[in-house]
Amino acid sequence: MAMRQFYNEIRGLKVKELPGYVKPMMSISYIKKAIEKGLDRYHAKYIQTSSVEPLYHVCFGGMALSYLLALPEERRHLEHQQHAKDHSSH
Incomplete structure (x- = not known):
């Protein structure tokens, strides 16, 4: 708006x-x-x-923040997993 x-x-x-x-x-x-x-x-x-909505804002905001903070680690893990999978097929 x-x-x-x-x-x-x-x-x-x-x-x-x-x-x-x-x-x-x-x-x-x-x-x-x-x-x-x-x-x-x-x-x-x-x-x-x-x-009660501020409680929801804190809960959902905390969930979104924790997801965003964990995302780089998850991406590294998935890349490593993909890399290992590619090398095991050769």
């Missing part, structure tokens, strides 16, 4: 105007404000309403 809003904002700009429009968004203070605003919205939507 934020990307759609951003696209709608820049759609009417000329290419020469785009860097001047985007550059202020790359500052540390702008990014900090955007994160703070997002956390405030999350707090209002889930925490203040005593929703």
Whole structure:
């Protein structure tokens, strides 16, 4: 949704105007404000309403993170397995 809003904002700009429009968004203070605003919205939507969804977010986020952290090791293991299989067929 934020990307759609951003696209709608820049759609009417000329290419020469785009860097001047985007550059202020790359500052540390702008990014900090955007994160703070997002956390405030999350707090209002889930925490203040005593929703159970933050628990789901933590659980599924933890599962996704553990999968991503284990992925390189799994890929190495599968490559080794494939390499061993190729050499055993000769």
